[in-house]
Amino acid sequence: MTELHTGSAAGARFIGDLRDALPPDRVVTRPETLEGLSRDKAHVLEPGRALVGAFPTSAAEVSTVLQLATEHRIPVVPRGAGSGLAGGANAVDGCVILSTLRMDRIVEINTDDMIAVVGPGVINAKLSAEVAKRGLMYAPDPSSFEISSIGGNLATNAGGLRCVKYGVTREATLGLEVVLADGAILRTGRRSVKGVAGYDLVSLFVGSEGTLGVITEATLRLRPSPLPAGTLLASFPSLADAAKAVASMPSVTPSVLELMDQTTIRAVEEWQHLGLDIGSAAMLIARSDTADFGRAELDAVEKACQASGATVIHRSIDALESEGLMGARRAALPALERLGITLLEDVAVPRGRVVDLVQAVVRIAEEHDIRIGTFGHVGDGNLHPTLVIPRGDLAAQGRAMQAAEAIAAAALSLGGTLTGEHGIGTLKRHQLAGEIGPDGLRASWAIKNALDPLGIMNPGKVLPPRQAIPD
């Protein structure tokens, strides 16, 4: 990688050129403002010190920022709403933080073609509400959907609760406008659902966490609004029983299939007083949006839960009550955050190995003496074991980091992944080689160098240093 300039004289020249090239309100340098722009929600990580912030309002302005960054060899950290969980949007020393939030226009919602064209700064919930008014659905619904931006969702290939049935962000992305490191404005993909002309650059940029370019517009696939859903809640005497129930229902695809363990249930109940059964060791929440409130599908789910030892099963077709149950699940992370500093794991395994994963997590929690609340999208094998570190307890923080490594190792040994939907960022960069191997790293670096030869795009994120690749 070329030496990037982070010294003060080079930085001052870059800021001067940026101010000359863009309208005045696009460039910010106040330390307090930069501080607020310098971190995402990976609470255990310390960001670097940013040089300047930029708020471009168009692809042309993004191109200007990147051309100047190329010229001055300034690192660029693209940023959406800052709700990421892996440090992907954390500042690096001497960088320009490029916020995409002012590119927040819904350019088009086309009900005939079933697509939306949006700027990266559009908040997920806003898009979802707009398309719902027209009888359509934008499927990816990360738990952060009320605050996270489409650009951030694209950069991390975000998942969510409905993805078990409707697919993740990549499956909903038909086309992209991307500004490359040298300022070239690339349009890739299309407006049709299918298309195989040339390499799939859309999938390459989705999930690349700002290391290959800046997404400035996306053409997104919409789906018909689902039918009204029925909801099922099942309580289990053990976590393993709940996981077994999931493994025993491969013949159905509910639209939501979520797990909460006892630690999580109690944290939510203590906070929100919803009347959850704090005696149960685990809960499953399933929804089905097939005909007749998913009756046939939820019958199959109920049967599988009973056979796996569920003690209480409650079903509802009342929309308000269903939303209440989903709200309990959505409260999981904030409820655990009330108990300390959280380190949110994001492992995923094949659906049949969920039992092994939850048992491994329980064992790791004991071995490392760390409180772990486990919840997540169990239907597609993606769980969020959340390590809770008492504030100010440095020893516990150390143990938590070790426990997190052990959880990731367990997921890999089960044929799974370090990260199902949050991304690598800086948090898991040192672990990536364990998943994709030296050949995977070499191929990834070759692609990175091909598209960003100077290495200015979000350096230090996702890929470990090339010199660290084992032979």
Next chain:
Amino acid sequence: MTELHTGSAAGARFIGDLRDALPPDRVVTRPETLEGLSRDKAHVLEPGRALVGAFPTSAAEVSTVLQLATEHRIPVVPRGAGSGLAGGANAVDGCVILSTLRMDRIVEINTDDMIAVVGPGVINAKLSAEVAKRGLMYAPDPSSFEISSIGGNLATNAGGLRCVKYGVTREATLGLEVVLADGAILRTGRRSVKGVAGYDLVSLFVGSEGTLGVITEATLRLRPSPLPAGTLLASFPSLADAAKAVASMPSVTPSVLELMDQTTIRAVEEWQHLGLDIGSAAMLIARSDTADFGRAELDAVEKACQASGATVIHRSIDALESEGLMGARRAALPALERLGITLLEDVAVPRGRVVDLVQAVVRIAEEHDIRIGTFGHVGDGNLHPTLVIPRGDLAAQGRAMQAAEAIAAAALSLGGTLTGEHGIGTLKRHQLAGEIGPDGLRASWAIKNALDPLGIMNPGKVLPPRQAIPD
């Protein structure tokens, strides 16, 4: 690109090294055998002259072939079952044809994890039958499924009839083993449904038509076997009416939604005598595999067809009769092939623009005096206008090539693509710039060079020459 060696002395040395390195039955040089391995089903294209054929039985043997090809600078043309339609598997002068057909083992079908691990030589229909026995489905079902291989399906990112509901090959691919140009054996992706660790190399290799490496194993996602489907057939007094019916039903997602125009209906009926109504200008075939034979969904389809002027609507929940209707659709291409040499287009447009596309095709057929039968996966906007050239009529062949260009241009102007599921190959290579633009070509070439710096992998396919990229 490095100069590749296609001369006879260099070729003889390569063949000698290949014979030394592999068991004897892996290497073929008989001209008749090579001739049979040198072309796919793009009948209008003339292949080059192959030097040698290789039939490796493992990733290690593929690696040996590629290491020797790298050493001797010999072009490599990977090949599945040869059912491709764009010349992607056609020989180039002096190449080694690398057949993947002997890597035909189903390594694993895991019903708990809902995945299959297979060699690239496994025929799609064989895998589908094996997983069906276990209550599961491998969704991608190209019309060629009885003869095409999974490796070829992956190389072209093949679609099919069910893809309108269940997604194309890319959506069914979780992990790959790929041998790169230099012989490195890369494992990428995972066994879990979700995963965002590092760049999405799986999607990069899927659909790259053998230009980036050779896929030697795939981990594929399975789905539950669908519920029994109901089938609906609707006849229309005009092609535009049928297209309008499709555009007017965005609120449903049938599991199949196919179109046949009058030319196609008549060709099928003349051949198979199924009792199709040869007076109707167009037919739609819809299936729904939701509860109760898709009754509610097919009701909505029926209503939309009626509102758009359908004259006859026939519904069936009889499995045998349904298969008969689907058989009529699957007979479309072979029926048209009986009438002359066919040039099969593969354009796709947004669903709302199908009306414009079919009208453009009718106009183009008249303007160029070419018989065109149009059929295809209208539910996802992917149509196969099939140009029929009387055998030996060179003038008609010239007009057909012009007409095909005009159809592709029409699709692009409607926000669509040159190729929905067949690929670029050599057939549409000269048109790719029109879809992805100079920046897209530059980015694609940068990636190609990063992974295949000597340019030995399927040269002359997909990407037009770099020197032809406009500034």
